[in-house]
Amino acid sequence: MEHTRERPVTMADVARAAGVSRTTVSFVLNGRSGVNIPGTTRERILHAAEGLGYRRNAAAQALASQRSGLFGLVTEIVTSPFAADVIKGAQWRSWEDNRFLLIAPSENEQMMEAAAIEKLLEQRIEGLIIAASWHQAVEVPENAHQVPCVLVHCFDESGRLPSVVPDEESGGRAAAQELLAYGHREIGHITLPPGIPAQVGRLRGFGAELSAAGVALPDHRIVAGDGTAESGYHGAAELLDGPNPPTAIFCGNDRMAMGAYDAIKERGLRIPHEISVVGFDDQQALADSLRPGLTTVALPFEEMGAAGVRKLTAMTTGSRDTSSHLALDCPLHRRSSVGFALR
Amino acid sequence: MEHTRERPVTMADVARAAGVSRTTVSFVLNGRSGVNIPGTTRERILHAAEGLGYRRNAAAQALASQRSGLFGLVTEIVTSPFAADVIKGAQWRSWEDNRFLLIAPSENEQMMEAAAIEKLLEQRIEGLIIAASWHQAVEVPENAHQVPCVLVHCFDESGRLPSVVPDEESGGRAAAQELLAYGHREIGHITLPPGIPAQVGRLRGFGAELSAAGVALPDHRIVAGDGTAESGYHGAAELLDGPNPPTAIFCGNDRMAMGAYDAIKERGLRIPHEISVVGFDDQQALADSLRPGLTTVALPFEEMGAAGVRKLTAMTTGSRDTSSHLALDCPLHRRSSVGFALR
DNA sequence: CTGTTAGCGCATTCAT
DNA sequence: ATGAATGCGCTAACAG
Numbered sequence: 001m002e003h004t005r006e007r008p009v010t011m012a013d014v015a016r017a018a019g020v021s022r023t024t025v026s027f028v029l030n031g032r033s034g035v036n037i038p039g040t041t042r043e044r045i046l047h048a049a050e051g052l053g054y055r056r057n058a059a060a061q062a063l064a065s066q067r068s069g070l071f072g073l074v075t076e077i078v079t080s081p082f083a084a085d086v087i088k089g090a091q092w093r094s095w096e097d098n099r100f101l102l103i104a105p106s107e108n109e110q111m112m113e114a115a116a117i118e119k120l121l122e123q124r125i126e127g128l129i130i131a132a133s134w135h136q137a138v139e140v141p142e143n144a145h146q147v148p149c150v151l152v153h154c155f156d157e158s159g160r161l162p163s164v165v166p167d168e169e170s171g172g173r174a175a176a177q178e179l180l181a182y183g184h185r186e187i188g189h190i191t192l193p194p195g196i197p198a199q200v201g202r203l204r205g206f207g208a209e210l211s212a213a214g215v216a217l218p219d220h221r222i223v224a225g226d227g228t229a230e231s232g233y234h235g236a237a238e239l240l241d242g243p244n245p246p247t248a249i250f251c252g253n254d255r256m257a258m259g260a261y262d263a264i265k266e267r268g269l270r271i272p273h274e275i276s277v278v279g280f281d282d283q284q285a286l287a288d289s290l291r292p293g294l295t296t297v298a299l300p301f302e303e304m305g306a307a308g309v310r311k312l313t314a315m316t317t318g319s320r321d322t323s324s325h326l327a328l329d330c331p332l333h334r335r336s337s338v339g340f341a342l343r
Numbered sequence: 344m345e346h347t348r349e350r351p352v353t354m355a356d357v358a359r360a361a362g363v364s365r366t367t368v369s370f371v372l373n374g375r376s377g378v379n380i381p382g383t384t385r386e387r388i389l390h391a392a393e394g395l396g397y398r399r400n401a402a403a404q405a406l407a408s409q410r411s412g413l414f415g416l417v418t419e420i421v422t423s424p425f426a427a428d429v430i431k432g433a434q435w436r437s438w439e440d441n442r443f444l445l446i447a448p449s450e451n452e453q454m455m456e457a458a459a460i461e462k463l464l465e466q467r468i469e470g471l472i473i474a475a476s477w478h479q480a481v482e483v484p485e486n487a488h489q490v491p492c493v494l495v496h497c498f499d500e501s502g503r504l505p506s507v508v509p510d511e512e513s514g515g516r517a518a519a520q521e522l523l524a525y526g527h528r529e530i531g532h533i534t535l536p537p538g539i540p541a542q543v544g545r546l547r548g549f550g551a552e553l554s555a556a557g558v559a560l561p562d563h564r565i566v567a568g569d570g571t572a573e574s575g576y577h578g579a580a581e582l583l584d585g586p587n588p589p590t591a592i593f594c595g596n597d598r599m600a601m602g603a604y605d606a607i608k609e610r611g612l613r614i615p616h617e618i619s620v621v622g623f624d625d626q627q628a629l630a631d632s633l634r635p636g637l638t639t640v641a642l643p644f645e646e647m648g649a650a651g652v653r654k655l656t657a658m659t660t661g662s663r664d665t666s667s668h669l670a671l672d673c674p675l676h677r678r679s680s681v682g683f684a685l686r
Numbered sequence: 687c688t689g690t691t692a693g694c695g696c697a698t699t700c701a702t
Numbered sequence: 703a704t705g706a707a708t709g710c711g712c713t714a715a716c717a718g
Contacts, residue, residue: 010695021705026697036703058466059411060695062402063710078435084427091446092421100445100466103434123401123443284627289636291679336634353711364689369713379687403711406694 009052017048025049029056062124071312072102072120072128072147073305079107080133081285082301086152089305090129097313099126106130114141121146127312130154131305135165135197148315152308153301155325162315162324164307168201169208171297171330172250175278176209178295178332179248183341184276185215188246190225190235190256199252202280206250221246225256232259240267240275247341248276254286257294257337272339282333293335300328352397360391368392372399405467412442414655415463415471415490416648417449417456423476424628425644429495432648433472440656442469449473457484464489470655473497474648478508478540491658495651496644498668505658505667507650511544512551514640514673515593518621519552521638521675522591526684527619528558531589533568533578533599542595545623549593564589568599575602583610583618590684591619597626600637600680615682625676636678643671 011029015022020041028037028045048054062068073090075083087103094101102123104116120128121143128147132138132154140149140156151163179187189206192199207217223238225231232251239246240263251257257279261271269275271292279287279296287294307326354372358365363384371380371388391397405411416433420426430446437444445466447459463471464486471490475481475497483492483499494506522530532549535542550560566581568574575594582589583606594600600622604614612618614635622630622639630637650669 008695012695022696023698023706024704027704030697038703041703055461056465057406057695059402059405060710061697063400063406063694063712064696064698066697066710068402077431084431087430088420088427092448095448102443102445105435105438118398122399289678291635293632293634335632351711355711365712366690366714367688370688373713381687384688400711403694404713406696406710407712407714409694409713 008057009054010057011054013052014045014049014054017052018045020045066124068124068126069099070102070123070125071099071309072104072117072123072125073131074104074106074113074116074120074128075131076107076133077103077105081283082133082153082299083131085301086131086305086308089302089307090309091305093306093309097309099313101309108133110139110141114143117141117143126316129305129308129312131308135168148312150308150311150315152304153299159324162311162326164304164311164326164328165197166299166304166330167327168198168330169205170327171280171299172202172205172207173209174205174297174330174332175202175250175280176206176213178278178334178338179250179276180210180213180215182248182276182338184246184248185341186244186246186248186343187215187217188221188223188239188249189217190223190232190239190249190251190260192252192256193226194224198280202252225252227253227255229255229259229262232256233263234259236260236263240264240269246275247343248278248338250278250280252280254279254281254283254294254296257296258286258290261290261294272337274342276338276341278332278338280330287333287335290337292337295335295337296333297330298333299330303328351400352395353400354397356395357388357392357397360395361388363388409467411467411469413445413466413468414442414652415445415447415460415466415468416474416651417447417459417463417471418474419450419476420446420448422450424626425476425496425642426474428644429474429648429651432645432650433652434648436649436652440652442656444652453482453484457486460484460486469659472648472651472655474651478511491655493651493654493658495647496642502667505654505669507647507654507669507671508540509642509647509673510670511541511673512548513670514623514642514675515545515548515550516552517640517673517675518545518593518623519549519556521621521677521681522593522619523553523556523558525591525619525681527589527591528684529564529587529589529591529686530558530560531564531566531582531592532560533566533575533582533592533594533603535595535599536569537567541623545595568595570596570598572598572602572605575599576606577602579603579606583607583612589618590686591621591681593621593623595623597622597624597629597637597639600639601629601633604633615680617685619681619684621675621681623673630676630678633680635680638678638680639676640673641676642673646671 011022011025015025077083091101106113128149131152137157138154155163210217223235225235279294282296282298354365354368358368418426434444449456471492474495480500481497498506553560566578568578622637625639625641
């Protein structure tokens, strides 16, 4: 281990070697526009920098220019299985934009989140992304407002902060289209807790698409769930035990689909031969353990992360792109739980 | 959007408000040890900082102290499905250590990797982790040596750099234990390309465990694969079509297990009732699409990421922990492809 | 134990 | 077009 600790070469060194001033070096190395520097001088400087092994010092540059080139992302990285995808999208986009992304865990405790943001602010981030683990209205910590901020997979009540969310309706429509394509016309739905964006959007999109195809979704075919496997089990039981049971069930999320599977199997029905199931969320670990594999609607996490950064970039470069609210499509992820309708 | 751009509060401001010098403020705010400052003075300073809304400027601190508090991680984030887990582990550990982790994509092109590291070095990272997407010997770019560096999921030929790798043998043993527990004694193995660490270790551990249980693994039960599904198909075919076919097959990786599934189903055999299969890698997307779910050995990515950071921390704090090579256990991930032996 | 002084490496305004 | 001067906010000797 011999990281030879020679004094690092600075711009001054380069300037001296090239026989020009530090200013000139700075201009050349940063490709400053609006300045015309003789080609030979340019060459000489570049060559000297190369030869000396000059490397820019980001901290010094940040301090002097008051721009860190950093974005921050706060998310529940350790507890949320989705966070990784948001990070991936945001990270990739940041890198492409020639910026680094600083990640800080929030883990849902309001205090921790503010503290995490505080640390990011110490790093003088130029923009902040706050990502939630489920589509909801959030209370943004006060200190988040000290820098351009965009919300991902959430939004603030007041609507002042720009946000990137999944288009839940598009997901509902995708689910409906799939079931319709397989000939289903007797369809049931188990909802999420009433009022939350996911519940409202998924149901609305689903209902609209069915309706457009002339298929009814009567009230008795819509049973209320609460997002748990338990409620999925009971919801499915209710749908199946009633008169004229549906040939397909669209579950508001994968966890409920899991419960529905149990109720279905308990009744000796086979998926997808006798009944089809579509979930929502595309939770790997879950769809992984279900037999047969669950066809489900995915949330566009990676895209949301990338879109968040893109919006931030637009904001920090002053482009008045305050088309604040972006909703991204939720694509269907086919596995094996949808089959042709028997009736 | 009114991020009021007042002049940020500096230490000088705090010092003035508290009626002390900047040095004293610096000492107090950084909890500098070995200095005894009157409790009242401390209070006064802390209070002033709080009141003025002082926030440390990381760039300035980094510049002056020559320590950035940053670690770098180079990995194939966009193309490798495993990278996210390494990042998660490393990110979490870094945060706990009060450091930020800077991520840079390598995507396997040697040139890009050096360039990525170069950017990290501009940020004056204090340590670097290079993570590979498969267990291999790597050629470390020259510039990586300018800072403490640890390799994750790979190692350098010369053995000079510390590394954290999976204990492939432990994985082989885990696979053997599972099959033995289910009563199998006629077992086949499809190997990875000969010579690579994963091939050597997995086979060795597997063979050793069987041998310890008095079960033979004759040469004709070991067929050479190359890691592709195609080779898994052919390998399984060879094992099944020979005289005295095995009741279980341990595949060197999940992709080959996938191919093996095809050969098995083609011959009318049912998994796990008539034949058991164990894979290696625990590739979500793959195990996800296989029916029945594949029981497979997982690589400890998250742990490796965390261990990498821990090692880096030890190195940068001077602790002479040059117990350079760390190998972490590979645990079995049970799904549904292992059943009781018929014979 | 506290304050004074001098950089850290770079950007930038203002002369030349 | 280039160079000199100044400051970004903080740390770290060294004095007092």
